Amino acid sequence: MQNTNPDGTVLVLGATGKTGRRVVRTLRAAGVTVRAASRSGEVRFDWTEPATWDGALAGASAVYLIAPDEGYDAVPRFVDRAVAAGVRRFVALSGRGIEHVGEDFGRGMIAAEEAVRASGAEWAVVRPNNFFQNFDEDLWRQSLRDGRLALPIGDVPEPFIDAGDVAEVAATLLTRPAAEHADGVYEISGARALTFREAVAVMARAAGREIEFVELTPEEYHAGLLAAGFPEPAAKALGALFTLHRTGRTATPVPGVQDLLGREPSDFAAYAERAAATGAWERDAVRP
Numbered sequence: 146m147q148n149t150n151p152d153g154t155v156l157v158l159g160a161t162g163k164t165g166r167r168v169v170r171t172l173r174a175a176g177v178t179v180r181a182a183s184r185s186g187e188v189r190f191d192w193t194e195p196a197t198w199d200g201a202l203a204g205a206s207a208v209y210l211i212a213p214d215e216g217y218d219a220v221p222r223f224v225d226r227a228v229a230a231g232v233r234r235f236v237a238l239s240g241r242g243i244e245h246v247g248e249d250f251g252r253g254m255i256a257a258e259e260a261v262r263a264s265g266a267e268w269a270v271v272r273p274n275n276f277f278q279n280f281d282e283d284l285w286r287q288s289l290r291d292g293r294l295a296l297p298i299g300d301v302p303e304p305f306i307d308a309g310d311v312a313e314v315a316a317t318l319l320t321r322p323a324a325e326h327a328d329g330v331y332e333i334s335g336a337r338a339l340t341f342r343e344a345v346a347v348m349a350r351a352a353g354r355e356i357e358f359v360e361l362t363p364e365e366y367h368a369g370l371l372a373a374g375f376p377e378p379a380a381k382a383l384g385a386l387f388t389l390h391r392t393g394r395t396a397t398p399v400p401g402v403q404d405l406l407g408r409e410p411s412d413f414a415a416y417a418e419r420a421a422a423t424g425a426w427e428r429d430a431v432r433p
Contacts, residue, residue, distance in 0.1 A: 158201075303396065
């Protein structure tokens with residue numbers, strides 16, 4: 146992308162997170178002035194401490210908004226304050242199918258969507274599918290290292306997307322000229338839909354070892370999360386996410402990446418090769 150917003154600072158919330166840090170990197174590579182904000186990043190920002198908001202917002206013309214799962218009632222207040230501080234555009238991260246998921250998952254995403262729509266500023270909502278990086282950075286990494294990923298999804302496919310593509314889409318929406326901007330919801334996905342079983346097979350081949358996919362019932366999955374120490378709300382949220390996936394509403398690839406970036410989305414097999422080369426899915430020699 147090219148810098149089309151040379152005069153304003155882009156505030157990136159969640160700047161140490163999966164997409165946030167990639168948005169920061171993408172924008173800075175294009176010469177955009179970025180304020181990277183989070184609870185532990187370059188600029189301190191805490192949703193529960195409104196005193197940290199004004200410093201993060203000072204001089205910002207656009208905001209990459211990642212809402213919290215807890216305390217999401219602060220989002221509209223923050224958006225109002227941002228507009229008063231001079232922010233002219235918001236790009237909010239949400240999730241594909243969020244309008245169908247129910248109350249157990251994504252309340253922060255819904256709050257962000259509603260707040261930016263009502264802000265009076267330019268806005269865009271990015272709704273991606275599951276990230277590639279859920280497999281190697283956090284959510285399912287340890288299960289894959291242990292050689293067994295067990296989920297309640299069946300054979301419903303998922304067009305997984307690279308978090309780098311999400312970041313590039315967000316950066317484009319944050320910086321393109323006002324004449325080219327259109328308020329709206331942008332659904333994005335990978336180019337190819339894989340079942341979780343197929344995705345595990347791709348990762349196993351890349352890692353050069355056996356990794357098993359096991360199908361669970363929703364009840365087995367919920368019980369397993371509780372046994373692993375997940376609090377009830379988190380277990381219900383993950384269960385709700387898979388309930389959505391099983392409906393097939395997010396199973397078909399969409400052309401959002403091609404439309405916005407003019408190229409094909411990143412390939413899952415190429416991602417798996419890169420992640421495997423870092424040792425992401427090597428079996429632990431000793432578990433703590």
